[in-house]
Amino acid sequence: xxxxxxxxxxxxxxxxxxxxxxxxxxxxxxxxxxxxxxxxxxxxxxxxxxxxxxxxxxxxxxxxxxxxxxxxxxxxxxxxxxxxxxxxxxxxxxxxxxxxxxxxxxxxxxxxxxxxxxxxxxxxxxxxxxxxxxxxxxxxxxxxxxxxxxxxxxxxxxxxxxxxxxxxxxxxxxxxxxxxxxxxxxxxxxxxxxxxxxxxxxxxxxxxxxxxxxxxxxxxxxxxxxxxxxxxxxxxxxxxxxxxxxxxxxxxxxxxxxxxxxxxxxxxxxxxxxxxxxxxxxxxxxxxxxxxxxxxxxxxxxxxxxxxxxxxxxxxxxxxxxxxxxxxxxxxxxxxxxxxxxxxxxxxxxxxxxxxxxxxxxxxxxxxxxxxxxxxxxxxxxxxxxxxxxxxxxxxxxxxxxxxxxx
Amino acid sequence: xxxxxxxxxxxxxxxxxxxxxxxxxxxxxxxxxxxxxxxxxxxxxxxxxxxxxxxxxxxxxxxxxxxxxxx
Numbered sequence: 001x002x003x004x005x006x007x008x009x010x011x012x013x014x015x016x017x018x019x020x021x022x023x024x025x026x027x028x029x030x031x032x033x034x035x036x037x038x039x040x041x042x043x044x045x046x047x048x049x050x051x052x053x054x055x056x057x058x059x060x061x062x063x064x065x066x067x068x069x070x071x072x073x074x075x076x077x078x079x080x081x082x083x084x085x086x087x088x089x090x091x092x093x094x095x096x097x098x099x100x101x102x103x104x105x106x107x108x109x110x111x112x113x114x115x116x117x118x119x120x121x122x123x124x125x126x127x128x129x130x131x132x133x134x135x136x137x138x139x140x141x142x143x144x145x146x147x148x149x150x151x152x153x154x155x156x157x158x159x160x161x162x163x164x165x166x167x168x169x170x171x172x173x174x175x176x177x178x179x180x181x182x183x184x185x186x187x188x189x190x191x192x193x194x195x196x197x198x199x200x201x202x203x204x205x206x207x208x209x210x211x212x213x214x215x216x217x218x219x220x221x222x223x224x225x226x227x228x229x230x231x232x233x234x235x236x237x238x239x240x241x242x243x244x245x246x247x248x249x250x251x252x253x254x255x256x257x258x259x260x261x262x263x264x265x266x267x268x269x270x271x272x273x274x275x276x277x278x279x280x281x282x283x284x285x286x287x288x289x290x291x292x293x294x295x296x297x298x299x300x301x302x303x304x305x306x307x308x309x310x311x312x313x314x315x316x317x318x319x320x321x322x323x324x325x326x327x328x329x330x331x332x333x334x335x336x337x338x339x340x341x342x343x344x345x346x347x348x349x350x351x352x353x354x355x356x357x358x359x360x361x362x363x364x365x366x367x368x369x370x371x372x373x374x375x376x377x378x379x380x381x382x383x384x385x386x387x388x389x390x391x392x393x394x395x396x397x398x399x400x401x402x403x404x405x406x407x
Numbered sequence: 408x409x410x411x412x413x414x415x416x417x418x419x420x421x422x423x424x425x426x427x428x429x430x431x432x433x434x435x436x437x438x439x440x441x442x443x444x445x446x447x448x449x450x451x452x453x454x455x456x457x458x459x460x461x462x463x464x465x466x467x468x469x470x471x472x473x474x475x476x477x478x
Contacts, residue, residue, distance in 0.1 A: 350463050
């Protein structure tokens with residue numbers, strides 16, 4: 001590595017292949033794995049691209065997840081009121097506050113409970129496949145399959161009326177756009193908050209047997225310590241709803257596109273559905289839809305791989321670059337559904353590692369092989385260059401996926 | 408081999424149960440780790456090591472050659 005200080009880079013965002021991270025990441029990982037990064041707000045921080053460093057950062061409690069202290073690596077500089085982490089939004093909280101919230105909801109997302117949902121998820125998937133067959137080709141897979149499945153599953157889990165999906169999907173989508181104005185972003189966020197706040201009040205009046213009501217009941221129980229306020233319940237519900245549908249929807253759609261672009265791989269998964277578990281891990285690694293990485297702020301001076309990070313500086317962990325690190329994944333740019341599972345960081349790492357990962361896995365393990373098996377001749381209905389990619393969204397994927405098949 | 412879990416640091420991501428459901432489970436109360444078999448048979452050792460490696464919070468510790476337990 002050069003001993004002279006090179007000038008800061010900006011976060012690479014330009015892709016040449018829809019499935020690969022921007023090419024600059026490979027160069028950075030090799031030559032400047034802890035690089036100076038220039039943020040849109042004018043500040044300078046750091047960009048980590050090696051798997052080992054990314055894992056170390058995300059497990060290090062000397063770094064905070066508080067968004068209000070951090071610079072955003074993409075988009076316009078945010079206003080303070082956009083960055084404020086409201087009560088219950090534990091993705092942006094540090095221990096011990098984070099621990100308190102996470103402990104209350106983790107039991108609803110255990111491996112055992114998520115696997116017990118498999119029969120219901122199979123029903124939902126079959127129902128969507130039947131609908132696709134009835135409507136006939138071509139279909140937009142996002143509208144007919146990849147968005148409805150995780151939306152319905154998270155609605156049933158939380159106790160959110162599925163009939164409200166158009167509204168919450170639209171607000172979520174606005175909040176995840178890079179090019180949105182502060183006014184639009186705040187309006188969507190406030191609408192979502194108001195919606196979830198009303199829902200929490202409604203569950204207090206008329207409880208059901210889903211997660212939100214169960215959380216309310218657990219906190220109302222005699223002896224409950226520091227019970228959650230309605231504001232906290234609203235923040236928790238909002239986080240689970242948003243994280244529960246957009247991410248999986250995009251993995252399903254982009255995963256399908258990747259499979260259709262690798263015919264030998266999709267044939268293998270169609271013929272050997274028992275490969276689903278490994279296939280899903282490989283797609284998570286290969287596609288890394290949290291495309292702008294995970295953001296942390298140093299709470300004190302910390303040394304990483306020989307570079308000194310100063311207290312207050314923002315550090316971006318490039319998850320997509322870490323998941324293509326050849327030191328960790330031999331032949332990292334190959335999609336290989338038989339790859340020995342390894343520790344990809346698609347769900348992050350450390351205390352914030354995705355709470356819903358086991359749910360996402362079960363949904364993908366069921367939906368992807370079922371889709372390929374129901375429609376063996378499935379293919380793109382338009383040339384690849386006409387697939388609108390989500391370069392403009394915090395979560396990568398496709399805006400639409402027009403598909404066709406032989407009836 | 409002996410498996411030790413630091414329960415307090417666990418955040419219930421479930422990677423251990425995902426890797427080795429015969430060795431680990433999660434509490435119904437708060438989702439944190441339960442070691443089902445802290446002296447796993449040799450055929451489970453590779454999966455136990457994998458669970459320890461994957462744990463996002465380094466909760467699981469593998470002691471490869473534990474002192475024999477006193478009767």
